[in-house]
Amino acid sequence: MSAGAIAGAAAAPTAQAQPSAGPAPGVAPAAAAPAPAGYEFLKPAEAAFVEAVANHMIPADELTPGGVDLGVALYVDRALAGGWGKGERLYVQGPWAQGTANQGYQLALTPAELYRAGVAQSNAYCRKTWGRSFDRLSDNQKEDFLQGLSRGQVALPGGLPAAAFFDIVYQTVMEGMFADPIYGGNRGKAAWKMIGFPGVMANNAANARAYRDGRRLQAKPLSIADMS
């Protein structure tokens, strides 16, 4: 079933409307090749964790392929390997203190370091609790763990604040799903098709006048690669 059909209105044009597992199918000829496979930052156990989280949060269903096939794990890897992951634009001078929630992020860790520590501690917690690493848990166990992590109720064994780790995991999974495909996720623009986001709109002024009646704008989504 095409992604467009689910959104409650007519399907997106068929040439691009068949997200499924595997390398981006049915991509318009103008589109760039998907990011090369293979991880730049994630170590094997980290890759297994990120892939498991991506597929759990974004299960394959009638709307999109699963998180890994959507390119979300690849996105996370590239984000952590790049400038942002290494702490670009992050003020990293001490002294360090926990502070209040209102004072925001106060860990002495770059996003990549936080991820690395968080995966290791999460797997240690899961092994202690359920006898296996996160990626090998049942769906219900994964759900329990992620819920606990998101509420800060999981006491990670190394003392890393659970909510801080969850926040970065959730943020990057959502970015990987919905960012422009140029970053390796949102493969085939499947997430944009799921919601009906048209992507790179160059000229929308005529639409602003035409769609003042509650009708849905149906547009084949365009990515940066499509326009380059």
Added chain:
Amino acid sequence: MARRLPAVDIVIVGMGWTGGIAARELGPTGLKICVLERGGPRSTEEDFSIPTIRDELRFAQRHDLMADTAKDTVTVRNTLAETALPMRRLGSFLPGEGVGGAGVHWNGTTWRWGDNDLKVRSRTEAAHGRGFIPKDMPLRDWGVSYAELEPYYDRFEYVAGVSGKAGNLQGKIQPDGNPFEAPRARDYPLPPLVESYGAAKFAKVASEMGYHPFLRPAANASKPYVNPDGARLGQCQYCGFCERFGCESNAKGSPHITVIPTALKNPNVELRTWSWVQKVMLDKAGKKATGVAYVNVLTGEELEQPADLVLLCAYGLSNVHLMLLSGIGRPYDPLTGRGVVGSHYAYQGGAGMQLFFEGESFNPFIATGGGGTLIDDFHLDPHFDRGPLGYIGGYTVAVGSPSGRPISYRPTPPGTPRWGSEWKRSTAKWYQSTLSIGASGAVMPNRGNYLDLDPTYRNRFGQPLMRMTFDFKDNDVRLGRHAAEVCGAIGKAMKPSILGQPAFRTNWSVVPYQSTHNTGGAIMGAEPGTSAVNTWLQSWDVTNVFVLGASAFPHNSAYNPTGPVAALAFRTAGAIRDRYLKRPGMLT
């Protein structure tokens, strides 16, 4: 040892709206003017072209056009009792960096603040008595009137290409405009932007409830436009990539396509980018500025730029930081209430809610930056009685442009899971069918909200960071609660399938984005001792330093600040050109 450069007549710190306006107004004097911008150069062609500019991750999430907190940031805390900690990445507000400053990534909303704001103290006393003003609220009149500012508001609207509809032309109320606005000499240069389906839905119900909706004025050009300086603006394309982005169509009134190129046509105006000013240099008595000290960021070299006149035109917070670092004016002490520099720091509050309309499509990605439909009945309406509500100030209520960019905009009804198939179905179902009502609320000054130098943390250049002590106080919370009630009542009357819960803030967090409307810290006023600058934005203490920007605001309104920021800049630059340069000294 810093290298001393040949002297110039005027040095301007910062090349955004205020620096650009000052350079544009003073350029024709022929005086040697040097503008120092801490960030890099910018052009629409190189920096904002399609498709690269349509990148939500890079520009909206990673703040590509904005200040880099790794270089310089502020420390934050809610109260004096806490230890301030660095804002380690941007969140609550997004100052700019580079040529054009925040004027590049703003959304264009342009207001004229009227006497309800400029005379807030005297009007409050007249309406409710002195006792109505809380003891810890150092409320001030600004020392200028709307009538004095009107020509400069007009000037800015025509320079920036503002789209809107007059509500009051020379005292005559106009249909479809804001009926509560103060008289204007002429209409906006451009007709209003197209009203979206969702905004029209809000307008209909608000009208039925007796309110007075109108289209919000915005520097997003509804038609191609040539400003009085010959700058060409294209037509807004409703692309949904406005705030946090630069405009490839030059449809957003921005300094880098208007006042800055106009100023740089004067061969006596020189722009030096990558020039990070560290302080204003003072003479031995501390009464006269001798120039500024800065670092060439590209080489690391420390330089001194002597000048007869110094204009601080950085982001408002950075202006205050530079004054504190330079020792201009007496720093504010919250324990004694003495001193002025750093006092009256304010922010913006308000309320918001989401409405879910099953089966309807709002096409949230067809969006301008500043456009939308708004009511001013709880802000400007002279009959709005704050007495029973017990707060000072007001708020606007609007349906604006959600922009529909999906990393950040994925509304789902309350109770929806945050991931999984159910979350996906809900996200797919409601992306098109959600409307947000937002209230933007005033924040009044409080003795405990202020800026000073942090005792611990330092920036990339070894200078102390500025420390921000701020929280929403009782007045702000009462206002927010009332705004949430009104949003909720309008939302309910719009009869959505699912009514979200109206929310307002009771305390301030640096984490979620709220508003880049930071005001105060170097406030203007008619009296020395209770203000840092006079009504010409001239330092009371060092008269050859002027401080332009929202740092001069004695409180924050419900309105967005760029209108009065620009109007005051035009007025100050005109006073410098016509009076100060002829007879340097305190302007009266």
